[in-house]
Amino acid sequence: MSLKIDKQTLYLVGGVLAILVISSLAGWILSLRVKSEAGRATVKNLNARTRAWWIMVAIFALAMATGGLGSIILFALTSFLALREFITLTPTRGGDHRSLFWIFFIILPLQYYLIAIKWYGLFSIFIPVYAFLLIPIRSAIAGDCEHFLERTAKIQWGLMICVYCVSHVPALLSLKIPGYEGQNGKLMFYFVLVAQISDVLQYVWGKTLGRHQIAPNVSPNKPGKDFSAESPVPP
Amino acid sequence: MKSLFAALAKFITGANARWVGSAPETRQRVYFANHTSHLDPLVIWASLPPDARTLTRPVAARDYWSKSKLRLYIANKVFNALLIERKKPTAHDNPLQDMRNALGDKHSLIIFPEGTRQTGSEMAPFKAGLFHLAKDCPEAEFIPVLVENLNRILPKGEFLPVPLLGSVSFGPPIKLETGEEKIAFLNRAQAAVKALQKS
Numbered sequence: 001m002s003l004k005i006d007k008q009t010l011y012l013v014g015g016v017l018a019i020l021v022i023s024s025l026a027g028w029i030l031s032l033r034v035k036s037e038a039g040r041a042t043v044k045n046l047n048a049r050t051r052a053w054w055i056m057v058a059i060f061a062l063a064m065a066t067g068g069l070g071s072i073i074l075f076a077l078t079s080f081l082a083l084r085e086f087i088t089l090t091p092t093r094g095g096d097h098r099s100l101f102w103i104f105f106i107i108l109p110l111q112y113y114l115i116a117i118k119w120y121g122l123f124s125i126f127i128p129v130y131a132f133l134l135i136p137i138r139s140a141i142a143g144d145c146e147h148f149l150e151r152t153a154k155i156q157w158g159l160m161i162c163v164y165c166v167s168h169v170p171a172l173l174s175l176k177i178p179g180y181e182g183q184n185g186k187l188m189f190y191f192v193l194v195a196q197i198s199d200v201l202q203y204v205w206g207k208t209l210g211r212h213q214i215a216p217n218v219s220p221n222k223p224g225k226d227f228s229a230e231s232p233v234p235p
Numbered sequence: 236m237k238s239l240f241a242a243l244a245k246f247i248t249g250a251n252a253r254w255v256g257s258a259p260e261t262r263q264r265v266y267f268a269n270h271t272s273h274l275d276p277l278v279i280w281a282s283l284p285p286d287a288r289t290l291t292r293p294v295a296a297r298d299y300w301s302k303s304k305l306r307l308y309i310a311n312k313v314f315n316a317l318l319i320e321r322k323k324p325t326a327h328d329n330p331l332q333d334m335r336n337a338l339g340d341k342h343s344l345i346i347f348p349e350g351t352r353q354t355g356s357e358m359a360p361f362k363a364g365l366f367h368l369a370k371d372c373p374e375a376e377f378i379p380v381l382v383e384n385l386n387r388i389l390p391k392g393e394f395l396p397v398p399l400l401g402s403v404s405f406g407p408p409i410k411l412e413t414g415e416e417k418i419a420f421l422n423r424a425q426a427a428v429k430a431l432q433k434s
Contacts, residue, residue, distance in 0.1 A: 080398075084249065088400040094354070094390045100397040 012189055016057060023050045042207070049203070053196075060192060064185055069116065071170045071188065076112040083108065083162040090154045095144025099135050103159050107131045111167050118174040127164040132156050240313045241281035241288065248274060248388055249400035252282035255431060256407030259284045263343055263375045266291070266405070267365055269358050269428055270347035271386030273299070274396070279345050279380055280314050282403045292317045292337055293345040294330075321350065331364055335371055343375070348424065352391050358429065361421040369411040369420065379406040379424065381431035404431040 027047040034043050063070040087100060107127065114123035136152045172187045244250075252259075268279055276293030283291055297318035300310040310316040317337045319330035338344060346368075348361035369377055384401040409427050411420055 084398055084400060087397075088249075088384065092387065097387075097390055097393050097397060098395075100399075101395050104398055 006183065008183075009186055009189070012186065012193070013061070016193070020050065020053055020057065024054075056196075064189065068170070068173050071173060072112055072116050075166055075170045076108070079108055079112070079163045079166045080104070082166065083158055086158040086162050087155070090158060092151060092155065093144055093146065095142040095146075096139055096151055096155060098142055099138040099155060102134065102138055103131070103155065103163075107134075107159065108163050111163055112170075115167055115171050115174070120171075120174070123167070123171065127159055131159060135159070237288070237313060238285060240309075241285075244274070244277045244281040247396060247398060248278050248385060249398065250278050250282060250385075250403050253402065253404040255404055257376075257378055257405050259287055259405075261287045261290055263338065263341060263372075264291075264378050264408075265338075265343065265365075265368060265372070265375050266345045266378045266380045267348050267361075267424060267428070268345065268380035268382055270349045270352050271354075271382065272352060272389045272391070274385045274389050274401075275347065275352075275382050276316065276345055277314065278382060278385060278401060279403055287343070290341060291343040291345060294319055294334060294337075294347070296321050317344065331367055334364070334368060338372055338375065345380075348421070352386075354386075354391055358425060361425050363417060363421070365424055366411070366417045366420050373411065376408040377410065377424070378408050379427035379431060380404065381406070381428050383432075406431045 024047075027043065027050050030043045031040075031047060034040055059074065063074040083104065092100065111123060111126055114126055135155050136148075139148065139152060139155075169188060169191060172191065173184045175184055175187070177184070266279060268275060276295050280288060280291060280293050293314055293316045295310060295316045295318055297320055300306050300316060300318055310318060317333060319333055321330065334344060334346070346365065348365040349359040350362045351359075353359055365377075381404045382401065383404075384399055387397070388399050388401055389396045406427055409424060
């Protein structure tokens with residue numbers, strides 16, 4: 001599918017590039033001026049973040065430029081990495097091994113394939129209905145009854161968050177809105193921009209204005225003002 | 236070919252090497268690790284820097300690695316494994332003697348003193364071979380290694396891996412003290428591997 005490059009797209013891309021150029025310059029000036037040890041560490045961290053942003057923007061722009069397919073591949077990889085991280089931290093047992101193989105190498109690619117062929121009727125229920133039934137069946141065949149419901153629930157939930165939810169980002173591209181044909185790329189752009197601005201704002205607020213810690217056990221560096229920073233962000 | 240294989244092993248297992256109390260070096264070493272998966276020797280070997288990797292030979296079970304031509308090829312040509320007889324060692328076919336010979340004067344070894352892969356979370360008691368090796372080769376450094384999560388990537392009895400993230404931790408070297416008993420040394424060695432779980 002081809003995406004139209006219109007004025008709004010140019011504004012969006014231009015705005016992001018402008019912000020990045022400004023932050024790179026600011027980071028460079030700060031690195032020259034800051035003298036204290038703690039300050040230097042902060043600036044180093046800040047500049048590493050800015051560099052990561054450049055890379056993210058470059059990859060995302062490349063994916064957008066190739067149209068639908070590039071975006072689908074990008075988000076499929078994102079899903080893969082997220083699921084890998086999720087399952088690594090989730091206690092599974094030997095009996096889950098075959099189910100895990102299924103979710104990584106069959107269900108995940110199939111979900112993105114369904115998105116690519118725009119089969120809305122199937123990709124919107126494929127994981128919550130069919131995959132959710134398949135996982136407990138596969139685990140049951142493996143014959144391990146220990147913590148069966150817990151294990152099944154954890155794998156299902158990992159699949160839901162890391163694959164089903166993430167896959168709906170490139171699915172935005174196949175959304176049919178009357179009078180908005182060919183402009184769906186902007187929806188995806190907006191979605192990613194909002195999510196990432198939330199990340200930037202909580203960092204900036206935490207470093208500058210944050211005072212009261214709301215949940216120190218969760219993230220010792222994130223004070224309460226973060227919530228005010230992130231709250232205007234729609235889901 | 237070798238570095239390609241090492242890169243592949245690291246990619247599949249997502250293994251990142253942590254060096255806690257020792258640094259990657261090319262001096263003669265015996266890495267001893269817990270054993271939960273066939274991937275263990277491969278991943279530990281792949282986690283070493285290239286120059287140390289060429290000098291390091293994983294010790295592996297001959298009965299497993301000589302089962303097919305492909306396995307034998309990988310064991311011999313790719314990671315230059317030392318295949319030992321673990322089922323019925325004889326005076327003629329003594330794994331310990333093989334290990335001493337393989338160490339020579341510059342090579343390093345990767346060994347698994349539990350003797351076989353463990354399915355549970357507990358480590359099995361270490362076999363005496365480690366003690367004898369430490370006694371016979373005092374000039375080598377004995378480095379404890381903890382591999383984590385590889386048993387979930389490729390558990391015992393499975394042949395298709397699942398791409399989870401594993402990790403390999405290298406600890407500070409331990410030394411056989413003069414007059415130290417066999418049991419005491421083996422327990423201390425096992426404790427050194429276990430200690431890496433938290434650090």
